[in-house]
Every structure is written in C-alpha cells, then in structure tokens.
Amino acid sequence: MRPKVDRIARPWGDRAPYGRGEAWPVRVDSYLEPGTTADAVERWVPTASLLHSNGDAMEVAVAHDRIVGVRGRPADRVNHGRLGPKDLFGWQANHAKDRLTTPLLRDGGRLVPCGWDTAMDRIADRTRELLDESGPGAIGFYTTGQLFLEEYYTLAVIARAGIGTNHLDGNTRLCTATAAEALKETFGCDGQPASYTDIDHADVIALFGHNMAETQPVLWMRVLDRLAGPDPPRLVCVDPRPTPVACRAAVHLAPRAGTNVALLDALLHEIIRTGRIDRDFVDAHTVGFEELAERVADTTPDWAARICDVPTRKITEAAEILGGAERLLSTVLQGVYQSHQATAAACQVNNLQLVRGMLGRPGCGVLQMNGQPSAENTRECGANGDLPGFRNWENDTHVEDLARIWNVDPSRIPHYAPPTPAMQIFRYAEQGSLHMLWITGTNPLVSLPDLHRIREILGQARLFTVVQDLYLTETAQLADVVLPAATWAEKTGTLTNADRTVHLCEKAVDPPGEARPDLDILLDYARRMDFRDTDDRPLIGWHDAESAFEAWQECSRGRPCDYTGITYDRLRDAGGIQWPCTEAAPDGTERLYTDGISWAAPDDCETYGRDLLTGAAVSETEYRALNPDGKAVLKAAEYVPPHERTDETFPLQLITGRTLYHFHTRTKTARTPQLNAAAPEVWVEVSAAEALRHDVAEGDLVEVTSPRGSVRGRLRITGIRDGMVFLPFHYGYWDTPEGHRPGTNGGRAANETTVTDWDPVSKQPLFKTAAARLTLVEHGDGTGSPAPTTTASAPADPRHIPPTAGGPAAVAGQSGGEP
Amino acid sequence: MTGIQIVLRTLHDGERALERELLAAADRHRVEHEFHHVARDIARWSHEHAERIAHAAEPHDLHLPGPTDQPEAAPPMATVREPLGRTLGRQPNPGLLLLRDLRDLHLAATENSLSWEMLAQVAQAAGDAELLDLAAACHPRTLRQLRWTNTMIKTLSPQLLASL
Numbered sequence: 001m002r003p004k005v006d007r008i009a010r011p012w013g014d015r016a017p018y019g020r021g022e023a024w025p026v027r028v029d030s031y032l033e034p035g036t037t038a039d040a041v042e043r044w045v046p047t048a049s050l051l052h053s054n055g056d057a058m059e060v061a062v063a064h065d066r067i068v069g070v071r072g073r074p075a076d077r078v079n080h081g082r083l084g085p086k087d088l089f090g091w092q093a094n095h096a097k098d099r100l101t102t103p104l105l106r107d108g109g110r111l112v113p114c115g116w117d118t119a120m121d122r123i124a125d126r127t128r129e130l131l132d133e134s135g136p137g138a139i140g141f142y143t144t145g146q147l148f149l150e151e152y153y154t155l156a157v158i159a160r161a162g163i164g165t166n167h168l169d170g171n172t173r174l175c176t177a178t179a180a181e182a183l184k185e186t187f188g189c190d191g192q193p194a195s196y197t198d199i200d201h202a203d204v205i206a207l208f209g210h211n212m213a214e215t216q217p218v219l220w221m222r223v224l225d226r227l228a229g230p231d232p233p234r235l236v237c238v239d240p241r242p243t244p245v246a247c248r249a250a251v252h253l254a255p256r257a258g259t260n261v262a263l264l265d266a267l268l269h270e271i272i273r274t275g276r277i278d279r280d281f282v283d284a285h286t287v288g289f290e291e292l293a294e295r296v297a298d299t300t301p302d303w304a305a306r307i308c309d310v311p312t313r314k315i316t317e318a319a320e321i322l323g324g325a326e327r328l329l330s331t332v333l334q335g336v337y338q339s340h341q342a343t344a345a346a347c348q349v350n351n352l353q354l355v356r357g358m359l360g361r362p363g364c365g366v367l368q369m370n371g372q373p374s375a376e377n378t379r380e381c382g383a384n385g386d387l388p389g390f391r392n393w394e395n396d397t398h399v400e401d402l403a404r405i406w407n408v409d410p411s412r413i414p415h416y417a418p419p420t421p422a423m424q425i426f427r428y429a430e431q432g433s434l435h436m437l438w439i440t441g442t443n444p445l446v447s448l449p450d451l452h453r454i455r456e457i458l459g460q461a462r463l464f465t466v467v468q469d470l471y472l473t474e475t476a477q478l479a480d481v482v483l484p485a486a487t488w489a490e491k492t493g494t495l496t497n498a499d500r501t502v503h504l505c506e507k508a509v510d511p512p513g514e515a516r517p518d519l520d521i522l523l524d525y526a527r528r529m530d531f532r533d534t535d536d537r538p539l540i541g542w543h544d545a546e547s548a549f550e551a552w553q554e555c556s557r558g559r560p561c562d563y564t565g566i567t568y569d570r571l572r573d574a575g576g577i578q579w580p581c582t583e584a585a586p587d588g589t590e591r592l593y594t595d596g597i598s599w600a601a602p603d604d605c606e607t608y609g610r611d612l613l614t615g616a617a618v619s620e621t622e623y624r625a626l627n628p629d630g631k632a633v634l635k636a637a638e639y640v641p642p643h644e645r646t647d648e649t650f651p652l653q654l655i656t657g658r659t660l661y662h663f664h665t666r667t668k669t670a671r672t673p674q675l676n677a678a679a680p681e682v683w684v685e686v687s688a689a690e691a692l693r694h695d696v697a698e699g700d701l702v703e704v705t706s707p708r709g710s711v712r713g714r715l716r717i718t719g720i721r722d723g724m725v726f727l728p729f730h731y732g733y734w735d736t737p738e739g740h741r742p743g744t745n746g747g748r749a750a751n752e753t754t755v756t757d758w759d760p761v762s763k764q765p766l767f768k769t770a771a772a773r774l775t776l777v778e779h780g781d782g783t784g785s786p787a788p789t790t791t792a793s794a795p796a797d798p799r800h801i802p803p804t805a806g807g808p809a810a811v812a813g814q815s816g817g818e819p
Numbered sequence: 820m821t822g823i824q825i826v827l828r829t830l831h832d833g834e835r836a837l838e839r840e841l842l843a844a845a846d847r848h849r850v851e852h853e854f855h856h857v858a859r860d861i862a863r864w865s866h867e868h869a870e871r872i873a874h875a876a877e878p879h880d881l882h883l884p885g886p887t888d889q890p891e892a893a894p895p896m897a898t899v900r901e902p903l904g905r906t907l908g909r910q911p912n913p914g915l916l917l918l919r920d921l922r923d924l925h926l927a928a929t930e931n932s933l934s935w936e937m938l939a940q941v942a943q944a945a946g947d948a949e950l951l952d953l954a955a956a957c958h959p960r961t962l963r964q965l966r967w968t969n970t971m972i973k974t975l976s977p978q979l980l981a982s983l
C-alpha cells in the first residue's frame with residue numbers, strides 16, 4: 001500500500017485484501033491542508049462523515065480554531081479508518097466565503113439582513129396568524145437527511161404536538177422513503193435487517209440499482225478488498241449503466257428503465273421453479289408464499305427478457321447464482337427506489353432473501369440502503385412521514401403512548417390520516433391550502449422533479465417560505481426569511497448510518513458570523529411559540545443536543561430503534577454503536593431478525609401495509625387475518641408498464657443520477673476545489689450506438705428535451721444501455737448569472753426534464769422513468785465532455801480523453817494501522 | 820334473458836363505465852399526480868375485466884361488444900350522484916371536484932363488486948365452474964379499486980375540506 005495517493009484519480013485508494021470470514025484490515029486515510037503538518041494540529045475532534053450515508057468515523061483536525069484536515073478512525077466498526085473522497089476534501093466547504101452569516105428578511109422584493117429577533121418574530125407571528133385563520137393544515141415543514149437526530153426529533157415534536165400538523169417530511173422522501181416502506185411492507189416495521197459486516201461473510205452479493213462504488217465508496221472498498229482476497233464473493237449487478245460495480249460483476253443485467261418488477265419476478269420464478277427455496281424458513285417465518293408462487297408462475301425469464309430487453313440467458317445465469325448462494329447479501333438503492341413500481345420491486349428483493357432463507361445470519365441479509373448521512377434518523381424520529389419510534393399512526397395505543405411521553409392529549413397529535421409526503425405537501429402549496437413552508441437544509445429548487453412547476457410553487461406570493469441553510473441556495477433566493485445555519489463540525493449531535501450505527505459528531509469550531517445550530521433555531525422558535533404540555537409546562541423541555549438526545553432515548557424505549565443503552569459518553573468511548581442498544585444488548589445489535597421476525601405482530605407493527613400497485617391501505621382487520629402471528633409478509637407484485645412511454649417525439653428513456661464527487665445540489669461539493677474540478681459541469685450520457693443514430697460525438701454540446709423542459713450539456717459516450725440518456729442531477733444555477741433558474745444557455749438542472757410522478761406506496765418521486773429526445777446544439781472542439789472518467793461515466797473510448805485526476809492538491813495519506 | 824345473462828350484461832356495462840370514468844377523471848385531475856397515474860393504471864383492470872366478461876358471455880348466447888379502444892369522453896354520470904357537489908358549493912373548486920369524483924368512482928366500483936358477488940353466487944347455483952373462476956379472478960381487483968378510492972378519500976379530505 002502506497003503511503004500517499006491521489007484520491008480523485010483513485011477514489012477507492014489501494015487494496016488491503018482479505019478472505020471470507022476474516023477481519024477487514026485497517027487502513028487509515030487522512031488529508032491535511034497544504035502547509036499543515038500533523039504536529040501543527042492542536043486537537044482531533046471525533047465525528048462521522050456527512051456527505052453520504054455510510055457513517056464513516058473520522059476526526060476533524062483543528063488548528064487556531066480552524067478546521068485544517070481530517071483522518072479516519074481505525075477502531076470504528078464501519079470504516080476501519082478509511083475515508084471517501086468527499087470525506088477527505090468536503091470539509092473545506094465550511095470555510096466558503098459565501099456562507100450565510102446573518103438572517104435575511106424579504107423587504108420590497110429584496111432579501112436584506114436583519115437580526116435573529118426580527119427574523120424569528122416574523123416566523124412566529126406568521127405561524128400564529130395562520131393557526132388562527134386556517135388551522136394547522138396551513139403550515140408545513142420540509143427538512144433534510146443532513147441534520148442531526150436531536151434536530152429531527154425536536155422538529156417532529158414541534159410539528160406534531162406543537163403545531164399539530166400532518167405536513168412534515170424530509171428530502172429523504174426522494175432518497176430513502178422506498179427503503180423504509182419496503183421494510184415496513186415485508187417486516188411490518190422499519191429497521192435495516194443486515195449489517196455492513198455481512199460483506200465479510202457473503203459468497204454472493206447482489207446489487208439492485210445500487211452503484212455502491214459511487215454512493216458508499218468506503219463500503220465498496222470493503223467489497224473490493226474481498227474481491228482482491230482469497231475466496232472472493234461473486235457479484236450480481238442490475239444497473240443500466242456500466243458502473244464500477246457492473247464492471248466487477250459475474251452477471252450484469254442492464255434492463256430498460258421501469259422494468260425492475262418484471263426482472264425480479266422472473267428471478268423469483270426461476271428460484272421457485274428450480275426448488276431453491278428454504279421451505280422450513282418459509283413455513284416458520286413468512287406468510288404469503290402461495291400467492292407469491294402463483295404470481296410468478298408465468299413470469300418466465302423469456303417473458304421478462306422481452307420486457308426488460310435483457311438476454312434470457314443472463315436472467316437464468318443470475319438466478320443460478322442467487323439460487324446457489326450459501327450466504328446471500330442483497331443491497332438496493334435508487335435504481336429501484338426512484339424508478340417505476342419502486343416499493344413493489346424493493347419488496348421482491350426482500351422476498352428473494354426470504355424464500356432463500358437468507359436472513360439474520362452472517363453474510364445473509366438485505367440492505368435497503370439510503371443515501372444521506374442521517375436519513376435513518378428522519379425515519380426513526382418521525383420527520384419522514386412516520387410517527388417517532390416507528391409507531392403506527394393507525395394504532396391508537398401507539399399514539400397514546402407517544403402522547404404520554406410528550407404529556408399531551410392524544411388528539412393533539414394528528415393521526416386521522418397518514419403524515420403528508422413531500423410531493424403532496426408541495427401539491428397543497430400549489431393548490432393553495434398550505435400557506436407556510438419551512439425548509440431546513442435542503443434545496444428543492446434543484447432537487448425536486450419538474451422544476452418549472454416547483455419554481456412556480458415557491459414563487460407564489462401567498463406562500464410564506466422560510467429557508468434555513470448554509471448558503472444562499474437557489475431555494476433560499478426565493479424565500480421570505482432566510483436563516484443562517486451552522487453545519488457539521490460547528491455543532492454537536494448524533495447521526496445514524498444505513499446499517500443502524502450511531503455516531504456522535506462533536507463540535508470542533510464555532511460557526512461563522514451569527515450562524516446558529518439548527519437545534520438552537522428550532523428551540524428558539526418553540527420558545528417564541530410557547531408550546532405547552534397538559535400541565536402547562538413547556539412542551540419541549542430540553543435545551544441542548546445532549547438533553548435532546550436523552551428525550552429521544554425515552555421516546556425510543558421499547559421500540560425497535562431502542563437507544564436507551566447509548567449515551568454520549570459511550571459513543572465517545574466506543575465509537576459507532578448499532579441500535580437497538582439496551583440493557584439486554586449493551587453493545588448494540590449487529591443483525592435484526594436473528595431469531596425470527598420481531599415487529600410484525602398486529603399490535604406491534606408500524607403499518608398494516610399497502611397495496612403495492614395502488615397504495616391503498618390494508619385495514620387493521622385484514623392485516624390481523626393475514627398475519628396473526630407477526631411473520632414476514634411475502635408481498636407479490638404484478639408488473640405494469642411505466643407511465644411515461646417513449647415514442648417518436650421522445651424516443652429515449654431518461655434517467656438521472658449522481659456522481660461520486662458531488663453530493664446533492666453541490667452546495668458543499670462545488671465549494672470544494674478538488675471535488676468540483678473532478679466534475680465541474682453537467683454532462684449528457686448515451687451509448688455509442690445512440691450517438692451514431694443521433695449523429696453526435698463525444699464533447700458535442702447537446703440538448704436533452706422532455707415534455708417538461710430541457711438541459712444542455714457536453715456529450716459523453718459510455719457503455720450505458722442503448723435507448724437511454726443519463727443526466728447527473730447535481731447541477732443548478734447558484735453559480736450562474738441567473739442565480740436560481742435557467743438563463744440563455746438553457747437548462748443545467750436535470751430536473752428541468754423529470755416528471756411529476758411518484759410511487760403510490762412510498763410516495764418517492766420517480767426520477768428514473770421519463771421519455772426524452774436528444775438534439776445537437778453545436779459540435780465540440782474535440783476536447784471531450786467534463787464528465788469523470790473514473791466512474792460510471794467513464795468514456796467508452798478513453799483514447800482522447802484526459803483521465804480524471806486531482807494532482808498534488810488531492811494527494812491524501814493512507815496507511816496500515818492497528819485495528 | 821336468463822339470470823346469468825342479466826348479471827353478465829350488468830357487469831360488462833359496469834366495468835366499461837368504470838374504465839371510462841377512471842380515465843375521464845384522470846384527465847380532469849392531471850395536476851393531482853398520484854390520482855392521475857393510479858386511476859389510469861387501474862382503469863386497465865376494468866378494461867381487461869370487460870374483455871373477459873365478453874369472452875365468457877359467448878357460450879351463454881350473449882354477444883357483448885368488446886371494450887372500446889378509445890374510451891369515449893366522460894359520461895354525464897356524475898350528475899346522477901350530485902348532492903356532494905351541490906352542497907359543497909357551485910364554484911368549481913378542484914379539491915371538491917376531486918373528492919366528488921373519488922366518491923363516484925367508489926360507488927361505481929361498489930356496484931361492480933356487488934355484481935361480481937351475484938355472478939359468483941349464480942355460478943355456484945348453476946354449477947358453472949368457468950364463471951366462478953372468472954369471478955374469483957376479477958373480483959379481488961374490483962375490491963382493490965374500492966380500497967384505493969377509500970384510501971384516497973381518507974387521505975385527502977381532511978386537507979381539502981378543512982381548508983375551505
């Protein structure tokens with residue numbers, strides 16, 4: 001292993017091979033800003049990574065009250081010292097010159113600085129007016145997956161019991177909603193079954209629409225190290241793009257967009273037909289097998305091959321590998337969650353694990369992933385369209401329990417209808433029944449589909465918008481009040497990654513100017529609103545991060561996500577701990593369901609379920625009849641064709657996605673020199689055959705147009721499947737002259753083109769099933785497109801394209817170390 | 820007409836009407852995106868049901884037209900069940916219109932559900948296994964249509980009605 005490596009050119013660093021069942025070797029990654037040496041660092045402050053969901057444990061180096069670098073924590077269970085490129089470099093965005101440092105208020109069409117009192121009074125006044133005039137349904141909150149647990153929990157109590165509104169959701173709706181819903185549908189309750197350590201034991205890893213190399217680079221390092229060691233796992237990859245995962249897969253299936261259910265039904269068909277099911281497991285732990293078997297009786301590989309446009313032989317080959325696995329780990333992400341029939345498809349992956357009896361043992365399980373650092377916390381704290389602690393809004397006992405903890409009357413917690421999902425909140429704002437929207441830490445003006453529509457909604461004078469963020473984002477530019485927030489390393493709190501590992505992130509430095517931690521802002525609002533409980537005491541009795549965490553512990557007690565055994569002190573000592581962590585399981589819980597299904601009984605479950613096609617609710621009575629003993633539910637699903645079909649005018653399937661070097665709408669990563677240089681501008685991806693058909697070449701400026709809008713970018717020719725065009729979704733307008741919308745150069749945000757349509761079960765918008773056409777704007781000068789060459793956007797013909805590299809500025813340390 | 824013929828005809832009309840209404844309502848509420856898309860998805864079920872009913876009716880000497888490929892515009896059936904629309908105001912409030920459409924769709928699906936029930940019963944009485952299979956295959960989907968309209972009403976009505 002080399003001591004230093006350019007981590008832009010080699011995002012996953014060097015290999016530390018290991019064999020099946022062995023411990024993953026430690027490798028400590030570090031980066032200090034030029035001119036700083038390790039002895040100049042005054043203190044190392046423990047935290048975990050913020051720019052993805054992997055929860056890599058790290059330390060922030062501080063000198064002269066400034067962050068000067070980071071390093072991985074070798075003893076942590078998640079990363080064994082490793083960091084991804086965004087972890088290594090992304091912290092520099094904290095220092096950006098254009099951080100918001102003072103609250104802003106709209107005055108005569110312009111945002112002008114004002115003090116905290118003015119800003120917060122304005123928000124509280126408007127809230128009270130609306131409560132008087134229209135009631136709580138006029139007020140909504142749209143949060144993120146990037147705050148801390150303590151902040152979500154506080155927000156959930158404010159929204160549910162303070163205001164009494166149903167309208168609280170996160171941008172996690174775009175990201176992790178289907179993961180949560182699929183787990184709820186199958187296991188009756190949310191909660192990630194598997195653990196990252198399952199990678200150490202699996203002999204087959206199946207990745208469904210999960211470009212792990214770019215979304216969780218450190219987890220991918222773990223896979224790469226196994227692939228480099230003895231007895232490596234075989235990979236099955238379902239992805240229309242030639243991702244690094246696809247390149248290493250034993251079988252790569254690249255289906256047409258929107259056909260995941262057909263493909264999965266065919267895989268299930270083959271596995272059941274060839275008798276590779278674990279009958280004992282199925283009988284002991286599941287219900288619904290007969291219906292599933294009947295549903296997939298005719299979904300042969302031939303049938304699916306026609307729908308998915310994948311060779312029959314490859315489907316049977318994949319089924320062969322999945323059916324023959326001894327230790328099967330499946331992972332799922334946006335290729336499923338943001339595509340047509342999202343929840344139905346994600347549930348079929350759960351079914352695959354269940355019929356094969358691959359659950360709750362080392363190497364056997366499913367990781368329904370998410371992408372944001374604290375997406376998991378929005379789910380458990382009830383800031384993502386559920387009640388806190390995975391409580392069932394339809395179960396009166398659960399609501400009463402929550403009301404007892406908050407010391408309010410149950411009727412104060414709205415539970416006459418499901419919590420409102422984000423897309424519906426925006427619909428209510430459009431339709432005029434929602435008059436106030438408080439947006440924390442997210443940028444819908446770039447990230448939501450069909451941006452023309454979103455700009456209209458947020459631009460309405462009748463909608464009062466509060467935006468709380470680090471920078472003047474596209475969304476903040478349209479706000480009525482802008483609140484400057486502190487970020488990671490400037491405040492303390494916990495976050496929980498995709499495998500239930502909780503980390504403490506400690507404050508390392510002060511926030512700039514008057515910027516404040518999100519928690520402080522929310523507590524300030526609660527004070528001004530003077531929310532009270534039944535005994536006339538303040539509804540929110542906590543005052544800082546640790547006391548908020550303790551309040552949450554009580555709320556989580558006895559629930560699947562039980563935090564009662566985790567304290568700040570323990571997190572400081574032990575590093576990451578996986579919930580549930582209780583007196584009975586003081587070291588946390590590596591895998592769920594090691595002893596059968598535990599939270600699906602009718603009295604315990606988080607949901608009674610939904611119809612996978614229509615989203616219609618299953619009633620409590622039906623659920624009791626279907627699943628009286630609380631087993632896993634094998635939910636079958638029929639394939640239906642995608643809603644937006646290609647035709648002569650729009651012949652290409654359009655999908656959007658991300659790149660390794662950026663996070664979301666680039667608010668931080670574009671302010672990080674190494675990351676921004678690696679992927680500086682939007683691009684357009686098609687296959688060589690498609691380029692030929694359109695008479696365009698690498699580097700040409702092209703326009704992608706859908707029925708909703710268009711985007712311009714330089715063409716990159718890759719090994720993506722024919723008939724498809726890919727756009728990265730990170731690029732918006734804050735760093736263009738227009739500020740928040742397209743200018744004369746045409747659209748830059750992929751969401752100019754995407755469709756307003758969402759999965760009726762998880763309510764997650766479909767970014768990966770639209771139709772579009774491609775036209776030439778002007779030929780390039782032969783320099784090629786600015787897309788990274790190291791990742792899924794690698795050029796099909798690399799000869800004339802300079803490889804992506806970071807040079808001296810991106811050289812980071814990597815060293816072996818003691819575990 | 821025999822009892823079986825009567826039920827088959829009623830059901831055939833009912834499924835064709837429900838398909839038309841679902842598509843028409845989907846069209847009226849294009850900006851209610853979830854409603855729009857799901858209504859179109861489950862209209863396909865009614866289309867398929869009508870086809871299968873027509874096919875099953877042949878041996879019973881009943882010649883029902885095949886399903887229309889291009890369903891006609893919305894029938895004026897909404898006017899038959901007007902009260903909610905009337906009481907809730909004359910102005911074309913889109914939220915109310917949506918609730919009214921959902922209610923009408925629910926009632927139409929309920930009628931079909933009852934017809935399926937009758938078909939299953941008469942099929943048993945007459946010992947007609949084919950018709951019994953038909954009912955067993957199709958009725959569950961009608962029930963799913965019903966649950967969907969019910970769920971949508973439960974979910975949307977608090978906001979749409981409380982904000983008036």
Ligand code: SF4
Nearest residue numbers: 174175370371372658
């Ligand atoms: S990039 Fe995708 S997976 Fe990652 S956080 Fe955003 S929505 Fe989630």
